[in-house]
Amino acid sequence: MAEGSDAIQTLIAQVARLPGLGPRSARRVVLALIRRRTGQMAQLAALMAEVAERSRECTRCGNVSESELCPICADPARANGELCVVEDVADLWALERGRAFRGRYHVLGGTLSALDEIGPDELGIPRLIARVGDEGIAEVILALNATVEGQTTAHYIAEALVSTPVAVTVLAQGVPIGGELDYLDDGTINAALRARRRL
Template sequence: MTEGSDDIQALIALMARLPGLGPRSARRIVLSLIRKRAGQMTQLAQLLDSVATSSRECLTCGNITDRDECAICTDPARANGEICVVQDVADLWALERGNAFRGRYHVLGGTLSALDEIGPDDLGIPALIDRIHRDGISEVILALNATVDGQTTAHYIADALADSKVSVTGLAQGVPIGGELDYLDDGTISAALRARRRI
C-alpha cells in the first residue's frame, strides 16, 4: 500500500484509465487535489455525481443535455432549414465554439465501418433521413472527419438523399488558418490546389 490508502490507489487507478492520462499524470492530479484542501475535490465529486445522474442524449439530435431536448434544438433563434451532421458530440461542441453555424445538428455517434461491423442502422441513418424529410430541411451539411470512414459515411448519406431536393454539402478542404505549406501533407496541398479560388 504505497500510495496513502486503498481509496487513493483506487482513485489513481480509475483516473489513469481516462483518455490522455496514465498512472503518472493520475498520481500527479490526485496528489494536487489532496494538497489543495479548499474543497476542490469535494466540488469535483459533486459535479461528477450530478453530471452522471442528469446528463443524457437529446432525443432529437443526440447532443448531450440534462433535459429531453438540448439547448440548441429548443432555441427559437436558430435556423430550422439547415442541419449539420457530425460524427460526435465533441465535433458539435467544436463547431459551436467556431460560432459560424446557426442551424440545427444531428450527432451520428460514429461512422460506418466495415471492419467494426457498423452499418447505417447502428448509426440511426434511416432516422436521420426521416428527420430531414419531416422537418423540411433544405440543406444538409456533412461535417464529418476527413478520414476514410468519415468520407464513406458522408457519401452514403449523400447517396441516400440524392433523389430528394435537399442540398447536401460538405466542409471545404484546404490549408488551415495559420498553416505553413512546408508542414502540410501532400493530400491537403493538392486538395487546396484543386479547390483554389479567385482572390
C-alpha cells in the same frame, strides 16, 4: 501499498482510464487533488455527481442535454432548414465555438466501421434520413472528420439522400488559417490547389 490506500489506488486506476490520461498523469492528478487543502476534490466530486445525474441525450439530435430537447433543438431562433451532421458531441461543440453555423445539428455518435460492426442502423442513419424529410431540411452539411472513416460515412449518407430534393454539402478542404505550406501534408496541399479560387 505504494500508492496509498485502496481507495486512492482505485481512484488512480479509474482516472488513468480516461482518454488522454495514463497511470503517471492519473497519479499526478489525484495527488494534486489530495494536496489542495481547499477541498477541491470534494467540490469536483459533487459537480461530477450533479452532471452524471442530470446529463442525457437530446432525443432529437443526440447532443448532450439536461432535458428532452437540447438548448439548440429547443431554440426557436435557429434556422430550421439547415442540418449539420457531425460524428461526435465534441465536434458539435467545436462548430458552436466558431459561431458561424446557426442551423440544427445531428450527432451520429461515430462512423461506419465494418471492423467494429457499426453499420447504418447503429449510427441511426435511418433516423437522420427520416428527420430530413420530417423537418423539411433544405441543406444537409456533412461536417465529418477528414479521415477515411469520416469520408466513407459522408459518402454513405450522401448516397442515401440522393433521391431526395435536399442539397448535400461538405466542409471545404484547404490550408488551415495560420498554416504553413512546409508543415502541411501533400493531401491537404493538393486539395487546396484543386479548390483554388480567384482573389
